[in-house]
Amino acid sequence: MDPIRIAIVGVGKIARDQHIPAINGNSAFSLAATVSPHHHGPEGIPHFASLEDLIENGPAVDAVALCTPPQVRYDLAALALAKGMHVFLEKPPGATLAEVAALESRANKVGATLFASWHSRFAAGVAPARAWLAERTVKSAKIIWREDVRVWHPGQAWIWEPGGLGVFDPGINALSIATHILPRPFFLRTATLEIPANRAAPIAADIEFRDTAGATIHMDLDWRQTGPQSWDIIVETDAGTLKLSQGGAVLTLPTGTEHNEDMEYPGLYARFANLIRGGRSDADIAPLRLVADAFLRGNRQTVEAFHD
Amino acid sequence: MDPIRIAIVGVGKIARDQHIPAINGNSAFSLAATVSPHHHGPEGIPHFASLEDLIENGPAVDAVALCTPPQVRYDLAALALAKGMHVFLEKPPGATLAEVAALESRANKVGATLFASWHSRFAAGVAPARAWLAERTVKSAKIIWREDVRVWHPGQAWIWEPGGLGVFDPGINALSIATHILPRPFFLRTATLEIPANRAAPIAADIEFRDTAGATIHMDLDWRQTGPQSWDIIVETDAGTLKLSQGGAVLTLPTGTEHNEDMEYPGLYARFANLIRGGRSDADIAPLRLVADAFLRGNRQTVEAFHD
Numbered sequence: 080m081d082p083i084r085i086a087i088v089g090v091g092k093i094a095r096d097q098h099i100p101a102i103n104g105n106s107a108f109s110l111a112a113t114v115s116p117h118h119h120g121p122e123g124i125p126h127f128a129s130l131e132d133l134i135e136n137g138p139a140v141d142a143v144a145l146c147t148p149p150q151v152r153y154d155l156a157a158l159a160l161a162k163g164m165h166v167f168l169e170k171p172p173g174a175t176l177a178e179v180a181a182l183e184s185r186a187n188k189v190g191a192t193l194f195a196s197w198h199s200r201f202a203a204g205v206a207p208a209r210a211w212l213a214e215r216t217v218k219s220a221k222i223i224w225r226e227d228v229r230v231w232h233p234g235q236a237w238i239w240e241p242g243g244l245g246v247f248d249p250g251i252n253a254l255s256i257a258t259h260i261l262p263r264p265f266f267l268r269t270a271t272l273e274i275p276a277n278r279a280a281p282i283a284a285d286i287e288f289r290d291t292a293g294a295t296i297h298m299d300l301d302w303r304q305t306g307p308q309s310w311d312i313i314v315e316t317d318a319g320t321l322k323l324s325q326g327g328a329v330l331t332l333p334t335g336t337e338h339n340e341d342m343e344y345p346g347l348y349a350r351f352a353n354l355i356r357g358g359r360s361d362a363d364i365a366p367l368r369l370v371a372d373a374f375l376r377g378n379r380q381t382v383e384a385f386h387d
Numbered sequence: 388m389d390p391i392r393i394a395i396v397g398v399g400k401i402a403r404d405q406h407i408p409a410i411n412g413n414s415a416f417s418l419a420a421t422v423s424p425h426h427h428g429p430e431g432i433p434h435f436a437s438l439e440d441l442i443e444n445g446p447a448v449d450a451v452a453l454c455t456p457p458q459v460r461y462d463l464a465a466l467a468l469a470k471g472m473h474v475f476l477e478k479p480p481g482a483t484l485a486e487v488a489a490l491e492s493r494a495n496k497v498g499a500t501l502f503a504s505w506h507s508r509f510a511a512g513v514a515p516a517r518a519w520l521a522e523r524t525v526k527s528a529k530i531i532w533r534e535d536v537r538v539w540h541p542g543q544a545w546i547w548e549p550g551g552l553g554v555f556d557p558g559i560n561a562l563s564i565a566t567h568i569l570p571r572p573f574f575l576r577t578a579t580l581e582i583p584a585n586r587a588a589p590i591a592a593d594i595e596f597r598d599t600a601g602a603t604i605h606m607d608l609d610w611r612q613t614g615p616q617s618w619d620i621i622v623e624t625d626a627g628t629l630k631l632s633q634g635g636a637v638l639t640l641p642t643g644t645e646h647n648e649d650m651e652y653p654g655l656y657a658r659f660a661n662l663i664r665g666g667r668s669d670a671d672i673a674p675l676r677l678v679a680d681a682f683l684r685g686n687r688q689t690v691e692a693f694h695d
Contacts, residue, residue, distance in 0.1 A: 153574070157599065175680035176484070177574035177673070181599050184572065241686040264492065266461070266485035279687065291465065291489050365485070371679040372483035378549040379587065 083165070083355055084111035086140045088130055088155055089147035090118040093169065097198075098144055101344035107352035111140045130155055134162060142192075142355065145169060150242060153178045156193070160185050165192040165355050167347075171251055171367050172196075174242055183362040193360040194351050197255035201346030202327025203339030208314075209260040211332060215316035217261060220296040223311045224253045225304035228282070234387050238280065245280025247370045249310075250300040254366040256312060256327050257296065265290040267369060270377035275385035282385055286373055391473070391663055392419035394448045396438055396463055397455035398426040401477065405506075406452055409652035415660035419448045438463055442470060450500075450663065453477060458550060461486045464501070468493050473500040473663050475655075479559055479675050480504075482550055491670040501668040502659050505563035509654030510635025511647030516622075517568040519640060523624035525569060528604040531619045532561045533612035536590070542695050546588065553588025555678045557618075558608040562674040564620060564635050565604065573598040575677060578685035583693035590693055594681055 085108050087094050094113075099121060102108045113120025114127045127133040133140070142165035145152050149171050156166045160182065172195035173179040179195065186193035199205070226249060237243050244251065257265075265288040272281040282303060288296040310326040319333035330337045354361055393416050395402050402421075407429060410416045421428025422435045435441040441448070450473035453460050457479050464474045468490065480503035481487040487503065494501035507513070534557060545551050552559065565573075573596040580589040590611060596604040618634035627641035638645045662669055 175575050175684055176676050177572070177680055180673075180676070181572040181574055185599065242684045264485065264489040266489055267483050291493065365488075368484050368488070368679075371676075371683045372485055374682040375679045376483055376550045 080107075080356075082109040083107055083142050083352065084109055084138070084140045085142040085144060086112040086114055086133060086137075087120060088114040088143050088145050090115040090120050091146060094120075094144075094146040097344040098146055101348045102144075104345055105348045105352065108348060112137050130158055134158070141165060142167065142351075148237065149174045153182065156182050157185065160189055160191050160193070163189055163191055165194075165351075167194045167196060167351050170195070170197050170255065171244070171370075172362065172364065173367075176364055176368060176371055179362060179364050179367070183360060186360050186362070190358065192351070192354045192358070193362050194354055195362040195364065196347045196351070197252070197259075197363070197366060198343040198347055199252040199255050199327050200259045201343040201350075202256070203341060204323050204330030204337065205256055205260060205327045207337065208321060208323050208327075208330050211321060212260050212262055212314060212316065215262075215318050217263070217290065217292075217294050218315045218317065219294050220257070220261065220312065220314045222253045222257055222296065222298040223309045223313070224250055225299065225301040225309040227305050227308065228302035229387065239275075239278040239385075241279045243280045244370060245274075245278070246282055246284055246300045246302045247373070250284065250298070251366050251370055252326065253298065253300075253310070253312065254369050256323065258363075258365040258369070260312075260323075261290065261296070261314070263290040263292055263294075265296050267372045267376055270373045272373065272377040272379050273382045274379055275383060276381050277384040277386075282382065284373065284377070286377075288369075388415075388664075390417040391415055391450050391660060392417055392446070392448045393450040393452060394420040394422055394441060394445075395428060396422040396451050396453050398423040398428050399454060402428075402452075402454040405652040406454055409656045410452075412653055413656045413660065416656065420445050438466055442466075449473060450475065450659075456545065457482045461490065464490050465493065468497055468499050468501070471497055471499055473502075473659075475502045475504060475659050478503070478505050478563065479552070479678075480670065480672065481675075484672055484676060484679055487670060487672050487675070491668060494668050494670070498666065500659070500662045500666070501670050502662055503670040503672065504655045504659070505560075505567075505671070505674060506651040506655055507560040507563050507635050508567045509651040509658075510564070511649060512631050512638030512645065513564055513568060513635045515645065516629060516631050516635075516638050519629060520568050520570055520622060520624065523626045525571070525598065525600075525602050526623045526625065527602050528565070528569065528620065528622045530561045530565055530604065530606040531617045531621070532558050533607065533609040533617040535613050535616065536610035537695060547583075547586040547693075549587045551588045552678060553582075553586070554590055554592055554608045554610045555681070558592065558606070559674050559678055560634065561606065561608075561618070561620065562677050564631065566671075566673040566677070568620075568631075569598065569604070569622070571598040571600055571602075573604050575680045575684055578681045580681065580685040580687050581690040582687055583691060584689050585692040585694075590690065592681065592685070594685075596677075
């Protein structure tokens, strides 16, 4: 089979660190072009200032990976789908739920693949965690995602603006894992969002979810964590405790701990190739829907101003 | 065919004014019981303090209509579905999007009907508006929903609490019509929510949506309107202007104005009976999804405190 000719749109840090190496490492793809008004891609790969420019003047491409901020992703995705291209969306898949639903329906109409990617679902411990939990009864779960925003998002003003997700930017990774590994759907019961006095988005959140069998899932998100950072999901079951730590990389079961190699972006691109070859889409919005529910239902508290 | 034996759960104003007369007026249904810890239903109809009590001690019922506030609706719906009953949800269908999705999936599993009702979609002008627009190209639309909260929601503190929708409580009716009559999907681009200094929910909102062909849909919601009230949707098309006014009751087309009889709740119950007879569900969450997107993305402004 000929490789899928793919263009990267948005050549920022995530594209350079993750997407380009994953594409280069997967023979199902060939990197056909890069698109960005700001940054060039790798030497020798045709580069365009805009997707329109690529479409008019560039080489033929079968697919695009959209690595731009979510606010501008809809227009790019709609244009690519209108040209029959397959679309890989970085997380979160859009700025709103309704635009992702519109893209999914458009993709189905034109017969193209839309892939809403959630990279944390491809962390090493996630697939075995899901398999283990599928045969257990979940009694309760805790999600503890506490990191230092000054380390991970230094000076990123947009993340605090309306439409930026604040602490849900990392928190949505936790939700993408939890919605994938927990065997029953869950939904929000109560939420408190802590908003710095000088910002629009939360710096911390305390959420209680419940699954359809009544089990409680508690989520503790905090961007003010100095010292050791926590990206842990702990699930109590009828067969003992499961712990996923380091953002899904390390899995501890009652039988011991597994450390496996990080395969997040290679895993995403393998999945994207499978979806394209199978003529299917995967636009699961469950993690973003839970975040929207938190904004819809949450109790907002104003806390100390945050300065970078 | 035997009538569908239905119980009303939550015997408040909406149940007495709308649901009970609509059920009594439709021979497909028979009112089998009422449930409320607070209020009795009509004379001669068996009454129970809780749904559990009805299930244990009451007559057999095939369906329930949930007329309680949305915050407690999930548990009632899940219990009813677990017993194989069909479920009619007042609007909005739940307190969160995820819980409605969980109910829909449960209903499909047990083979029961779940109906997320949007009464404004059955206002007299809505069906002909939808039919007329299906053959036109929409250039732009305006939704103007301005009413006096002191008249329509006097002293209803819960509507201002976190999880109460504020001005989106009436605004979601407008969105239920717009998502039904406009031929293309639309999604939020920008939103400003005005929150009174002493409340948690918006008293006004200014939203710009865009449809998938690029047409702008502007929504103006305000709960501070004294004097004449506005519940209007105006759509500019290639064949002239459509105006739905009085919440969908009155339709004005380039050819003239139609006044028809209000059939909202009779229309809802006719639809519910059809869904049950056809073994189908209708749990469209598009209106609530747009509201969640507004809370997720909206720019919040603090405005003057509101006192009843």
